[in-house]
Amino acid sequence: MKKLSILFIVFVTFISVNSQTKVGDATLPNTVKFNEEKLIINGAGIREKFFFDIYAGALYLKKKNTSASTIAKADETMAIKLHILSGMMSRDKMASALREGFKKSTNGNLKPYNKRIEKFIGFINNEIEVDQIYDIVYEKGKGSIIYKDGVEKGYVTGLDFKEALFNIWIGSKPADKGLKKEMLGN
Template identity: 30%
Template sequence: MKTIFIFTFTVFSTLFSLGQTTEISNVTLQNYINVHGKKMELNGAGVRTKYFLPMYVSSLYLQDKSSNPNDVLYNVKHKVVQLDIISDFVTKERIEETVKEGFEYFRNSLEIDDEINMFLGVFKDEVVNGDKFQFVAEDTLCRIIKNNNELLVIDNINFQKALFSIWLGNKPINDDLKEEMLGK
């Protein structure tokens, strides 16, 4: 009887776990994550490449899936962009350069230079293959997490929108990646 119970439990556990993750470029993404008591669902993900080299897997988590970038940027109060570094080509200098490029569009219009400089400080330590960054938006807050350690919290909705616009805005870092993150 005990053997039947263990077998049944194993079968149901295996069936339940199927579909709980998504794999992209050898990175296993959870289909659901819990962020401060809120269940977030994987909306979409893709690989950021530069000079034909894969750099990182970028994924977007939302409470309710959406393919509308303006809705995600301006109406969704809780969202997560996760970057899983998948290349030795990514260094703190290269990621800092990429982030600066992404913010360039907003530097003068939103007056968020102080916040951008604080954010760039997150990359003072070396960035290596296997690192995971999460940018967590909660109302007006933006939490920056590296490898499950919260490094910085910025309370500025304009900074938050500019940060998420790097991937989802009108001038994203990569159009194909934007579409993949929006589940298109």
């Protein structure tokens, strides 16, 4: 009976360890659920700046895909998870990075997005701390939602906004080319 109990514990430990992905100092789940839809990790990596790990990022989709443009244009539930790893990431730096990311992802054509960009950035209204987790989720029929530590902070409508938002990480001018490659599973 004792051997059976030990085998059961080893089995449960093995299953729980294999349901997560270790990325730097972060442990990210292999599956998440938003809008009652199960998403699987497509790929994950580290956003680095000046040799510092800023955050672990992961892309979650309904099924794996390596085509950035197909992913960005898809009108289906998907998510990007950001696990903050450095105190160097502040609210102001995140806001600045998002504005710069939108500028790049829209090739400078910000006019149709400006009000929604500022609304979205406004949902990050508290200082960012190490080990906080931000989920940027697109839910079909609702829009682009931001969650902080599992709590919805707000959302912005529009598939066009979602495409520009996701292209910050996976577009032709991504925030971090290495992270893009890892998120796409390459």
